[in-house]
Amino acid sequence: MSSIYERKAEYWARDLADRGFEQAVKAGLDALGWAYQDNTSAHDRPDLYIFRQVRGERVRVALELKEKRQPYRQRWADAAGVPERELLVLDEVAVRKLLAWAPRAALLFWDGTQTGPPYVLFTIVDLLCVPKVRVQRPIALNTSRLKAKWLLDRRHGRRLPDLGGALAVLARYVDAEMWDDLRRVEAHGAFVGEKVVTL
Numbered sequence: 001m002s003s004i005y006e007r008k009a010e011y012w013a014r015d016l017a018d019r020g021f022e023q024a025v026k027a028g029l030d031a032l033g034w035a036y037q038d039n040t041s042a043h044d045r046p047d048l049y050i051f052r053q054v055r056g057e058r059v060r061v062a063l064e065l066k067e068k069r070q071p072y073r074q075r076w077a078d079a080a081g082v083p084e085r086e087l088l089v090l091d092e093v094a095v096r097k098l099l100a101w102a103p104r105a106a107l108l109f110w111d112g113t114q115t116g117p118p119y120v121l122f123t124i125v126d127l128l129c130v131p132k133v134r135v136q137r138p139i140a141l142n143t144s145r146l147k148a149k150w151l152l153d154r155r156h157g158r159r160l161p162d163l164g165g166a167l168a169v170l171a172r173y174v175d176a177e178m179w180d181d182l183r184r185v186e187a188h189g190a191f192v193g194e195k196v197v198t199l
Contacts, residue, residue: 021067021110022047028163040065046097046105054175061174062101064094068111080133080151081193085113088120088157092134092148098124103178106170111154119166120157123173125181129188130156155192 022040029036029050037049046062053059068088077084088109098105105124112118122130133151138144160166181188187196 022065024163025063025065025108028167032167034167044097046101049101050170052171052174059104059174060101061170062098062105063170064098064105064107066090066094066107066109068109068113071113076151079135080153082151082153086154088152088154090150090152092150095124095127095150098127103182104174106173108166108170109154109157117159117161119160119163120154121160121166121169122152122157123178123181125178125188126157131191131194153192156189 019040025048026036026038029048035051037051038047039045039049040047047065048063050061050063051058052061066088071084072087072089074084076089077087080087088111090107094107098107102124107122107124107127109120109122110118111120127150130152134148135151136146136148139147158166158169160169
């Protein structure tokens with residue numbers, strides 16, 4: 001039986017002090033002249049709201065930011081059935097925060113363990129459709145409870161070599177490609193290792 005993971009006060013202080021990825025994304029948005037609202041200190045909203053003009057209308061895009069700073073424990077990879085180098089772990093609550101802003105909602109991972117493209121972008125449609133393993137683990141935060149995680153394969157996202165490219169793909173998706181995803185009759189994507197049965 002796994003032990004309860006206790007979130008200590010000093011962990012929060014460390015997380016709040018190390019915001020390099022968030023700062024880089026905001027600097028990238030500033031460089032592009034994109035308007036945004038910074039929610040990174042809020043626990044109940046996506047990290048950023050980005051405002052864009054799409055077909056003459058101002059729209060809000062919700063963007064959640066996540067990092068993989070070091071390799072995960074092998075038990076996570078075993079549970080996912082995915083090689084550790086391809087594994088990304090996501091709190092389920094992060095996805096639920098994006099749902100209110102669907103379909104203009106996305107997740108951007110920065111994978112600091114990679115020698116290849118470190119940025120991985122998932123739209124909310126991707127997150128709905130990709131194969132995933134859902135797990136939970138006990139935590140102690142005021143009271144003991146279970147925290148849900150999604151184990152994702154980074155190969156199922158849009159892997160990008162730099163932040164500028166990631167933001168460009170996000171803009172192209174929101175500006176033009178999103179409606180194709182929503183209206184498509186065929187299955188969304190062909191995913192590594194997935195077998196889809198045709199009846």
